[in-house]
Amino acid sequence: MNYQWYPGHMTKAKRQMQEDMKLIDLVIELVDARIPLSSRNPDIDELGKNKYRMILMNKSDLADPAKTAAWSAYFQEKGCYTVCLDARSRNGMKKVNDVIMQACREKIERDRKRGIQNRPVRAMVVGIPNVGKSTFINSFAGKACAKTGNRPGVTKGKQWIRLNKNVELLDTPGILWPKFEDQEVGLRLALIGSIRDEILNTDELALELIGIFKRDYPGLLHERYGTDEAAEALQILEQIAKNRKCVSKGGVYDYSKAAALAIEDFRSGKIGAVTLEAAPNAGQARADAEGVRQGGSE
Numbered sequence: 001m002n003y004q005w006y007p008g009h010m011t012k013a014k015r016q017m018q019e020d021m022k023l024i025d026l027v028i029e030l031v032d033a034r035i036p037l038s039s040r041n042p043d044i045d046e047l048g049k050n051k052y053r054m055i056l057m058n059k060s061d062l063a064d065p066a067k068t069a070a071w072s073a074y075f076q077e078k079g080c081y082t083v084c085l086d087a088r089s090r091n092g093m094k095k096v097n098d099v100i101m102q103a104c105r106e107k108i109e110r111d112r113k114r115g116i117q118n119r120p121v122r123a124m125v126v127g128i129p130n131v132g133k134s135t136f137i138n139s140f141a142g143k144a145c146a147k148t149g150n151r152p153g154v155t156k157g158k159q160w161i162r163l164n165k166n167v168e169l170l171d172t173p174g175i176l177w178p179k180f181e182d183q184e185v186g187l188r189l190a191l192i193g194s195i196r197d198e199i200l201n202t203d204e205l206a207l208e209l210i211g212i213f214k215r216d217y218p219g220l221l222h223e224r225y226g227t228d229e230a231a232e233a234l235q236i237l238e239q240i241a242k243n244r245k246c247v248s249k250g251g252v253y254d255y256s257k258a259a260a261l262a263i264e265d266f267r268s269g270k271i272g273a274v275t276l277e278a279a280p281n282a283g284q285a286r287a288d289a290e291g292v293r294q295g296g297s298e
């Protein structure tokens, strides 16, 4: 699903999220592990400042494992619990459940001391469009999920999914708006397919992508397309067109077709497991941590 964000749209989403925040203990934020920073909206730090916080590094099957580990450490240093995930699989879901329990242990302990038993942790899933929120909810809830419907004392119309005796999830995820202001951020969002392709210049996007591969992942383009690593990005695009027979009627190379092919191959992980942005240096997270509840690390 693609959204066109405009100020009114953002204000409405923000207001809705502020309302939903009142109902929950824990914010489960999904980011795309290939661009962990560009795929998040930092406003969530303010919106969820009094809540327990968890960041799921989703689509980690497509991301560079070493960089995913560095990003996890960064977010943990900021006071968020983290789990690396492929939301399409149910394999990681026990881990998610365990980490929810860790993240909310203060509350669970407080309830226990007051003699309150079995009051589930209430959580909400948030993230920018296409990051995998619905996929995650489906995998996490599985078949066992039961919608609990409207509950007395809870805002009318809210549906909760009872996952097990410990956790309840708001069934509609909170949609965060991507931040396009920074050109680099816009570029990365475009590369992972979070901006509608019709409004993009695919050729330019592919040249940027080739540049990133040349700089950060030398050898991968050669492995996939047999291209010359030392060549300029445009020449590499031409080599891709040649080697993949992207030729238009008059026998000229079809750069756009080659560009679309490279972008698609990147998005589906065929070129390799790649992360487009590096985690800030250790210590930076502490400086950034203002406004984030200190919850400890995984």
Ligand code: G4P
Binding pocket: 001, 058, 059, 060, 061, 062, 085, 086, 087, 088, 127, 128, 129, 130, 131, 132, 133, 134, 135, 136
């Ligand atoms: P959203 O609710 O946040 O908007 O995202 P949604 O769950 O709709 O997921 C967006 C796309 O990302 C889907 O692909 C989904 O299958 C895919 N996806 C979600 N999590 C993961 C993951 O961990 N790894 C990978 N590789 N892909 C993931 P789609 O192309 O829109 O649909 P489909 O082709 O899978 O049916």
